[in-house]
Structure formats: structure tokens, C-alpha cells
Amino acid sequence: MSNLTAAFQMLRQRLIAPAIGNSTRCYAVKPAAPAGKKKKLGKLGPIMEKKIIPVETDANKLVNYVCGSNYLKTGEDVKIKPDAEYPDWLWSLNTQGIIPLDELDPNSKQYWRRLRKMALRRNNQLSKLKKF
Numbered sequence: 001m002s003n004l005t006a007a008f009q010m011l012r013q014r015l016i017a018p019a020i021g022n023s024t025r026c027y028a029v030k031p032a033a034p035a036g037k038k039k040k041l042g043k044l045g046p047i048m049e050k051k052i053i054p055v056e057t058d059a060n061k062l063v064n065y066v067c068g069s070n071y072l073k074t075g076e077d078v079k080i081k082p083d084a085e086y087p088d089w090l091w092s093l094n095t096q097g098i099i100p101l102d103e104l105d106p107n108s109k110q111y112w113r114r115l116r117k118m119a120l121r122r123n124n125q126l127s128k129l130k131k132f
Contacts, residue, residue, distance in 0.1 A: 061077075064079060065077040065078065065079055065080060066079075066080060101114055101115065
């Protein structure tokens with residue numbers, strides 16, 4: 001038995017132990033990047049640098065023109081007209097914020113649209129809750 005046990009131990013040392021003890025991973029090696037090439041692109045594509053947009057500081061131009069209205073390479077911004085040349089409904093637009101539902105007229109289209117939107121949001125929130 002001692003010869004058989006010794007043979008098994010020698011077999012274990014030569015065959016099994018190196019495979020277990022010196023286990024190496026055989027992953028593919030990443031190729032080296034060429035010297036002339038820039039960094040690898042991210043998952044979302046190339047990294048964009050921030051563009052610095054010049055801010056208009058000329059007071060005369062800020063008062064007489066709508067700065068930034070010209071998005072073309074040529075041309076100039078729209079000149080501001082006197083108030084009399086604009087329609088009357090323009091001056092009655094709500095610029096303060098959202099009117100509460102209680103203050104809206106129930107016979108108006110705006111009231112029912114707002115009510116429907118609120119109901120849809122409520123249903124979506126309820127559907128997200130954990131179901132038992």
C-alpha cells in the first residue's frame with residue numbers, strides 16, 4: 001500500500017497540483033494603442049469640449065436687438081419694435097407661473113386638460129408602487 005500511496009502522491013504533485021496551484025487566466029490580451037492615436041472613445045461617443053459662447057456686453061445692442069435670435073452665420077439679430085406694433089394678446093400672457101386648478105374656470109378647455117394631466121400623473125405614480 002505504501003508504494004501505491006507514494007505513486008498517487010507523485011502523480012498528484014506532477015499533474016494535479018500544478019494545474020490547481022499555478023492556475024493562470026487565459027484572457028485575450030488588449031492590443032496596444034498606436035502611438036499617433038488619441039484616447040479611446042467612451043461609451044457615449046467622443047468627448048466634446050465645452051464651447052465658450054461670447055456674452056453681449058454692449059448696452060445699446062442689448063436694448064435695441066433680441067440678442068441670440070440670429071442662429072445663421074450671416075445676418076443680424078431681430079430689431080425690437082415699439083409696443084404698438086405687437087398684438088394685444090401678447091401683453092395678456094401669463095408670465096407669473098402656473099395658475100392653480102382652483103382658480104381655473106371648469107368650463108374651459110385648459111381646466112380639463114390640466115385635470116387630465118394630473119390624473120395621468122397620479123395613475124402613473126400608483127402603478128409604480130409595489131404590487132403585492
